[in-house]
Amino acid sequence: MNAIPSHPSQHASSSNTAGAATASNAPIEPVYRPEFVLEPVQAELSSIQRPLSTFETLYRLSWLRKTVILCVLAIIWEIYGRWLDNALLFPSFTDTVAAFASGLTSGVLLLRAAVSLKTLLIGYGIGIALAAVLTTVAISSKIGNDLLETLTAMFNPLPAIALLPLALIWFGLGNGSVIFVLVHSVLWAVALNTHSGFRGVSKTLRMVGQNYGLKRFALVQHVLIPAAFPSILTGLKVGWAFAWRTLIAAELVFGVSSGSGGLGWYIFENRNSLETANVFAGLFFVILIGLAVENLLFARIEKRTLHRWGMQH
Numbered sequence: 001m002n003a004i005p006s007h008p009s010q011h012a013s014s015s016n017t018a019g020a021a022t023a024s025n026a027p028i029e030p031v032y033r034p035e036f037v038l039e040p041v042q043a044e045l046s047s048i049q050r051p052l053s054t055f056e057t058l059y060r061l062s063w064l065r066k067t068v069i070l071c072v073l074a075i076i077w078e079i080y081g082r083w084l085d086n087a088l089l090f091p092s093f094t095d096t097v098a099a100f101a102s103g104l105t106s107g108v109l110l111l112r113a114a115v116s117l118k119t120l121l122i123g124y125g126i127g128i129a130l131a132a133v134l135t136t137v138a139i140s141s142k143i144g145n146d147l148l149e150t151l152t153a154m155f156n157p158l159p160a161i162a163l164l165p166l167a168l169i170w171f172g173l174g175n176g177s178v179i180f181v182l183v184h185s186v187l188w189a190v191a192l193n194t195h196s197g198f199r200g201v202s203k204t205l206r207m208v209g210q211n212y213g214l215k216r217f218a219l220v221q222h223v224l225i226p227a228a229f230p231s232i233l234t235g236l237k238v239g240w241a242f243a244w245r246t247l248i249a250a251e252l253v254f255g256v257s258s259g260s261g262g263l264g265w266y267i268f269e270n271r272n273s274l275e276t277a278n279v280f281a282g283l284f285f286v287i288l289i290g291l292a293v294e295n296l297l298f299a300r301i302e303k304r305t306l307h308r309w310g311m312q313h
Contacts, residue, residue, distance in 0.1 A: 078092050078093040087276065087277065088274065088276055089276070096280040103282075109266070109285055112261070119179060122182075124186055126186075127182065127183045127184075127243070131187050131191040131235075132194075134147075138195055139195070140220075148195055149195075152188055155188055156189070160181045161249050163184055164177070181246055182246055185239070186243045190235040197228030197230065197231025201228055202227075205223055205227055208223070229305060236298070237294070240293060244290060248262075249264065263286055266282045267279050
């Protein structure tokens with residue numbers, strides 16, 4: 001019987017298999033690759049990585065920016081005063097500074113400022129105390145909440161200066177009338193902001209305090225006040241501003257009547273004497289005291305409370 005001839009592809013596959021077997025038995029030579037040493041390339045600094053310039057470093061200082069603004073305003077004041085050339089109508093900045101330095105040297109400005117600040121602190125303190133009582137009662141009961149909202153809606157829009165005639169009738173001439181209008185100007189601003197801050201505290205924090213057994217005054221002291229402190233501080237700042245300008249306005253009236261007073265009386269007295277430079281010096285001192293309280297006292301409180309607690313950036 002004749003054998004069937006094999007296909008040519010079978011011969012090729014068998015030969016390939018034999019070659020592969022032979023190759024697998026041969027030793028594998030390692031592959032040597034040349035070494036390349038690359039020096040690191042210094043990438044260009046981005047806007048975030050590059051160091052700040054001198055201008056950018058100085059621009060980040062808040063006190064320096066505010067100082068530049070004040071200097072620009074002083075230069076504009078000086079230019080306008082010299083252009084007008086009428087010291088009786090509008091003294092220049094240098095004339096005002098000279099009158100201010102004279103008032104400080106003689107001690108008159110310091111004495112009047114001490115009288116104003118003493119009266120202001122009394123009225124400011126009483127206003128804060130009453131606001132604390134009202135907001136505590138308001139947060140503790142629905143009737144107290146309705147009472148505070150009603151009183152705030154009634155008296156907060158009422159200007160404190162409008163109560164001067166009533167204060168004159170009830171308390172007569174002197175510090176009692178001034179303190180009365182100061183309390184009115186402070187009370188509603190502080191109470192409104194504090195109450196808004198208390199209402200903004202989450203229910204979770206309230207429940208945590210209640211679970212620890214805190215009720216009413218203890219809950220307000222340990223939970224609500226720390227949580228609502230940004231709003232409380234805002235109310236204190238607004239109340240300070242209202243009280244300061246109300247005090248000056250009230251002294252313009254009561255100082256004339258009683259013959260004594262603080263910075264408001266000093267301003268009015270020099271206005272009657274046509275000492276316009278001294279009038280501007282009194283106003284300049286009022287502004288300086290306001291800036292000092294805002295940027296030293298309240299800024300320090302914010303730094304030690306809100307910034308430390310992480311409540312502001």
